[in-house]
Amino acid sequence: MALIADGLTYTYGAGTSFSVPALDGVRLTVGRGELVVVAGTTGSGKSTLLRLLAGVLAPTGGSATVDGVPTTAPSARGRVALVFQNPEAQFFAETVLADVSFGPRNLGAGDPGAVAREALAQVGLDPEAFAPRSPFTLSGGEARRVAIAGALAMRAPYVLLDEPTAGLDRAGRQAVLASIAAERERAGVVVVTHDPAEVLAAADRVIALARGAVAFAGTVPELLAGYAAYEGAGLRLPDVVRAQLLAIERGAPVKRVEFEPERAAAVLADARGAES
Numbered sequence: 437m438a439l440i441a442d443g444l445t446y447t448y449g450a451g452t453s454f455s456v457p458a459l460d461g462v463r464l465t466v467g468r469g470e471l472v473v474v475a476g477t478t479g480s481g482k483s484t485l486l487r488l489l490a491g492v493l494a495p496t497g498g499s500a501t502v503d504g505v506p507t508t509a510p511s512a513r514g515r516v517a518l519v520f521q522n523p524e525a526q527f528f529a530e531t532v533l534a535d536v537s538f539g540p541r542n543l544g545a546g547d548p549g550a551v552a553r554e555a556l557a558q559v560g561l562d563p564e565a566f567a568p569r570s571p572f573t574l575s576g577g578e579a580r581r582v583a584i585a586g587a588l589a590m591r592a593p594y595v596l597l598d599e600p601t602a603g604l605d606r607a608g609r610q611a612v613l614a615s616i617a618a619e620r621e622r623a624g625v626v627v628v629t630h631d632p633a634e635v636l637a638a639a640d641r642v643i644a645l646a647r648g649a650v651a652f653a654g655t656v657p658e659l660l661a662g663y664a665a666y667e668g669a670g671l672r673l674p675d676v677v678r679a680q681l682l683a684i685e686r687g688a689p690v691k692r693v694e695f696e697p698e699r700a701a702a703v704l705a706d707a708r709g710a711e712s
């Protein structure tokens with residue numbers, strides 16, 4: 437039981453004179469309960485990968501399967517929820533409540549309204565205030581969170597989020613990160629991000645794309661042990677992590693790399709104490 441990309445390849449406009457190769461032989465497995473972070477520079481193929489994993493696009497080569505069936509098959513319906521990079525593009529209903537409850541209603545949930553309200557609360561939006569609003573009047577950060585609530589409300593076994601924290605303030609980011617952590621308890625979660633600092637600490641695996649191909653794939657400890665391929669893909673580890681890795685390179689006895697500034701400071705101070 438997993439969401440699997442095997443030799444996944446996609447070319448936009450394949451067979452036409454304006455074809456654009458976007459993904460080339462990507463392998464990836466996401467099990468339920470796992471959090472996989474997909475990083476990569478602009479145009480590296482991250483959103484294309486999510487569209488294929490969600491069955492919005494069909495591969496031009498290789499396969500994308502969810503629990504053994506192609507993601508584009510009718511029986512895959514409801515198994516993968518995708519939050520697009522541009523959340524406004526997803527809205528269609530007159531109210532936030534109608535929009536967020538569309539998925540659960542369509543999938544036959546018992547009380548779609550209750551599921552939708554719960555999903556709104558999960559992303560830190562007050563259901564009473566937001567349910568009656570028009571989705572087209574929301575601020576950018578509110579719109580992103582409503583789009584995420586719409587995906588969470590589907591209670592799909594796999595949830596894909598394309599840049600879920602882009603444009604959010606600190607409180608919004610924390611609400612979204614908390615809902616990702618909660619989702620991961622029951623679903624396989626894939627998060628696409630330019631800036632993986634916030635999600636890296638919690639990730640089971642990281643893949644970095646460069647020009648549509650996998651430049652790095654591994655666990656976070658593997659990434660910290662050898663990040664040349666990752667940085668070769670045009671990415672950079674979070675500054676707080678780099679500071680500790682640089683200290684290690686200079687011989688500091690850092691026992692454990694931390695992702696939070698406060699903890700990182702404690703680790704560096706301890707290492708300094710051990711040296712003197």
Ligand SMILES: Nc1ncnc2c1ncn2[C@@H]1O[C@H](COP(=O)(O)OP(=O)(O)OP(=O)(O)O)[C@@H](O)[C@H]1O
Pocket residue numbers: 448449456457458476477478479480481482483484485521630
């Ligand atoms: N609808 C489309 N038609 C033609 N080419 C496309 C289309 N969508 C994406 N591409 C191209 O495919 C490649 C991968 O695009 P994709 O959107 O997957 O990148 P990305 O990694 O998500 O980038 P970003 O970080 O900017 O969101 C790019 O070269 C892009 O120009």
Ligand SMILES: [Mg+2]
Pocket residue numbers: 482483484521598
């Ligand atoms: Mg994208």
